[in-house]
Amino acid sequence: xxxxxxxxxxxxxxxxxxxxxxxxxxxxxxxxxxxxxxxxxxxxxxxxxxxxxxxxxxxxxxxxxxxxxxxxxxxxxxxxxxxxxxxxxxxxxxxxxxxxxxxxxxxxxxxxxxxxxxxxxxxxxxxxxxxxxxxxxxxxxxxxxxxxxxxxxxxxxxxxxxxxxxxxxxxxxxxxxxxxxxxxxxxxxxxxxxxxxxxxxxx
Amino acid sequence: xxxxxxxxxxxxxxxxxxxxxxxxxxxxxxxxxxxxxxxxxxxxxxxxxxxxxxxxxxxxxxxxxxxxxxxxxxxxxxxxxxxxxxxxxxxxxxxxxxxxxxxxxxxxxxxxxxxxxxxxxxxxxxxxxxxxxxxxxxxxxxxxxxxxxxxxxxxxxxxxxxxxxxxxxxxxxxxxxxxxxxxxxxxxxxxxxxxxxxxxxxx
DNA sequence: TCACTTTTTGACCAATTGGTAAAGACACGA
DNA sequence: TCGTGTCTTTACCAATTGGTCAAAAAGTGA
Numbered sequence: 001x002x003x004x005x006x007x008x009x010x011x012x013x014x015x016x017x018x019x020x021x022x023x024x025x026x027x028x029x030x031x032x033x034x035x036x037x038x039x040x041x042x043x044x045x046x047x048x049x050x051x052x053x054x055x056x057x058x059x060x061x062x063x064x065x066x067x068x069x070x071x072x073x074x075x076x077x078x079x080x081x082x083x084x085x086x087x088x089x090x091x092x093x094x095x096x097x098x099x100x101x102x103x104x105x106x107x108x109x110x111x112x113x114x115x116x117x118x119x120x121x122x123x124x125x126x127x128x129x130x131x132x133x134x135x136x137x138x139x140x141x142x143x144x145x146x147x148x149x150x151x152x153x154x155x156x157x158x159x160x161x162x163x164x165x166x167x168x169x170x171x172x173x174x175x176x177x178x179x180x181x182x183x184x185x186x187x188x189x190x191x192x193x194x195x196x197x198x199x200x201x202x203x
Numbered sequence: 204x205x206x207x208x209x210x211x212x213x214x215x216x217x218x219x220x221x222x223x224x225x226x227x228x229x230x231x232x233x234x235x236x237x238x239x240x241x242x243x244x245x246x247x248x249x250x251x252x253x254x255x256x257x258x259x260x261x262x263x264x265x266x267x268x269x270x271x272x273x274x275x276x277x278x279x280x281x282x283x284x285x286x287x288x289x290x291x292x293x294x295x296x297x298x299x300x301x302x303x304x305x306x307x308x309x310x311x312x313x314x315x316x317x318x319x320x321x322x323x324x325x326x327x328x329x330x331x332x333x334x335x336x337x338x339x340x341x342x343x344x345x346x347x348x349x350x351x352x353x354x355x356x357x358x359x360x361x362x363x364x365x366x367x368x369x370x371x372x373x374x375x376x377x378x379x380x381x382x383x384x385x386x387x388x389x390x391x392x393x394x395x396x397x398x399x400x401x402x403x404x405x406x
Numbered sequence: 407t408c409a410c411t412t413t414t415t416g417a418c419c420a421a422t423t424g425g426t427a428a429a430g431a432c433a434c435g436a
Numbered sequence: 437t438c439g440t441g442t443c444t445t446t447a448c449c450a451a452t453t454g455g456t457c458a459a460a461a462a463g464t465g466a
Contacts, residue, residue, distance in 0.1 A: 012413070012463090030321060034238030038454060050456080051414055059454065110320055113375075117313055117320070118233055120378045127382045135383050152402075157384045158395035165372035166365045172316075173368070175323045179330045180338050181360050192361035199355075199402040215433090215443070241424060253426080254444055262424065407466100414461070422453075431444070436437100 017055050019045045021069075024062045029110040032118070033063055064122060067115065070108055071126050075134055077101065078160075087145040088201060091163075095193055098167035103186045109171035135160065151201045159200075166193055220258050222248045224272075227265045232313040235321070236266055267325060270318065273311055274329050278337055280304065281363075290348040291404060294366075298396055301370035306389045312374035338363065354404045362403075369396055 023044035027036040038059055042049040056062045077097035081090050102109055115123050135157075142156035170177055170189055177185050226247035230239040241262055245252040259265045280300035284293050305312055318326050338360075345359035373380055373392055380388050 010412075010463095016413090032235040032238055032317075032321065035235055035321070037452085039452090048415060049454085050416085053455065054413070113320055114235075114317075116376050116379050117316055118235065118238070124378070124382075127379060131379075132382055152398075154398060155391050155395050158388075158392055161372055161380065161384075161392075162365075162369045162395070162399060165368040165376070169364055169368035173319050173364075175327070176319050176330060176334075177364065179327075179335055181364075185361075188358050189361055189364075192358050192365070195355075195357060196365060196399070196403045199405075200399045202402075213433095213442075219443090240422080242422090251445060252424085253446085256425065257443070409466095410464085412461105412463070415459085417457090417459105419456075420454095423451085424449105425451105426449075427447090429444105429446085431442100433442075434440090436439090 013055070016045075016047065016051075019047065020052055020055055020062065021066060025066055025107050025111060028063060028066065029107040029114065032114050033122075060122075066111060067123050067126070070112055071123075071130055073101075073105070073108060074112060075130060078134060078138055081138055081141070083141045083144070087142075087150040088198070091142075091151075091159075091201060092194060092197060095163055095167065095197055096190065098163060099170070099186065099190055099193065102167050102169075102171035106171035106174060109168050113168065113172040149203060152203050154200060163197070166196070216258070219248075219250065219254075222250065223255055223258055223265065224269060228269055228310050228314060231266060231269065232310040232317065235317050236325075263325075269314060270326050270329070273315055274326075274333055276304075276308070276311060277315060278333060281337060281341055284341055284344070286344045286347070290345075290353040291401070294345075294354075294362075294404060295397060295400060298366055298370065298400055299393065301366060302373070302389065302393055302396065305370050305372075305374035309374035309377060312371050316371065316375045352406060355406050357403060366400070369399070 020041065023046075024036070024041045026044055027040045031040070036059075038049050038052060041062070042052050045052065052062075056065070077094060080097070081094050115121075120127060139156040139160065142151070142159065145151045146153050146156070167189075170186060181188075223244065226249075227239070227244045229247055230243045234243070239262075241252050241255060244265070245255050248255065255265075259268070280297060283300070284297050318324075323330060342359040342363065345354070345362065348354045349356050349359070370392075373389060384391075
């Protein structure tokens with residue numbers, strides 16, 4: 001028997017861990033870390049509280065697990081931006097992917113937003129280690145496109161910030177958007193954001 | 204003695220209520236409603252917990268008081284947008300005022316963001332009663348400018364959303380911005396956002 | 407079927423939290 | 437200086453919360 005090998009999780013383990021993480025995503029994303037309780041998570045998952053603690057060592061581990069999973073999903077659309085592609089098309093595609101994420105994964109977006117809003121107490125290392133290198137790399141790519149005269153000269157950092165904020169807005173501030181703009185604002189958002197970024201990036 | 208008249212607050216009352224609200228703004232904006240404790244607020248205010256409860260009937264009343272004050276501050280920059288002014292100038296001034304707010308009142312911005320993020324449980328009535336009418340009115344103003352050929356045709360609602368999100372981003376996601384872009388990003392933001400909105404609005 | 411492991415539960419606990427009661431300290435006008 | 441109303445504190449509670457533990461139940465392979 002190999003010593004360090006953590007024997008592969010049983011079917012029950014896989015199912016219940018998934019159940020718990022999905023419930024926890026619901027609860028954490030709507031109440032924040034401290035606002036969420038293990039009892040809420042347990043009820044949402046359809047398990048007892050001690051049973052939750054059989055699969056995770058504590059509240060914090062659940063949260064951290066979610067945050068780790070989230071970081072991958074989060075970086076993915078930016079990773080896909082191809083330095084060899086057509087600049088304008090690559091950037092507008094990136095905007096579209098981010099907007100799709102806001103529509104399809106609003107809980108994840110809110111979990112992320114809540115963590116950053118509170119000073120990223122559990123995610124700061126991730127920001128430095130994972131996000132920053134990727135961010136710097138892609139900023140350099142965009143700067144290259146600008147230097148090649150393919151895009152209008154703008155600060156790549158603030159460009160990316162504005163892509164993040166405008167797209168995530170539709171998930172994070174959903175309640176406000178609903179009140180002010182009725183349902184299904186995403187379609188209008190796509191048209192508007194396309195025009196917005198196309199105009200500022202056109203040479 | 205006039206019956207319904209709540210005698211004007213003493214100097215001590217004024218000072219301590221201010222002290223409490225300022226401390227509560229700190230605590231609520233960094234931990235959210237449930238994450239904040241009366242003990243934290245008491246300590247930050249330099250008062251004992253029962254003393255806090257001498258001035259406010261409970262945790263919720265403190266929060267609601269902050270939210271009410273906030274709504275005024277929040278709407279103000281939009282109120283100032285003048286239908287009779289020069290369209291492009293009015294809108295860019297609005298962007299600048301919102302960016303100034305993000306720089307000068309980050310705690311207020313985060314308090315607001317946290318409330319909306321969690322579904323606005325305590326502010327939904329305000330959104331309907333105060334924000335929506337103003338929002339609709341200003342959307343009509345912008346639409347008027349567009350119809351008059353003074354601005355490029357964009358959806359006024361999404362235009363305003365994008366102004367809110369891009370400016371508030373520098374307060375709400377401050378930690379992330381700091382990690383990725385170093386200190387004092389506001390100056391660069393002003394230049395970038397000016398170019399962004401000028402280009403999309405130019406006819 | 408039986409022994410053994412994995413999973414689930416009920417009972418419980420210490421710490422924290424929002425909030426209360428009542429006595430004490432303080433300010434201030436008469 | 438004194439008395440009255442304002443302000444502050446000490447001591448305390450009940451409810452909630454994250455977490456433990458041992459025992460019961462449910463799987464699982466031979």
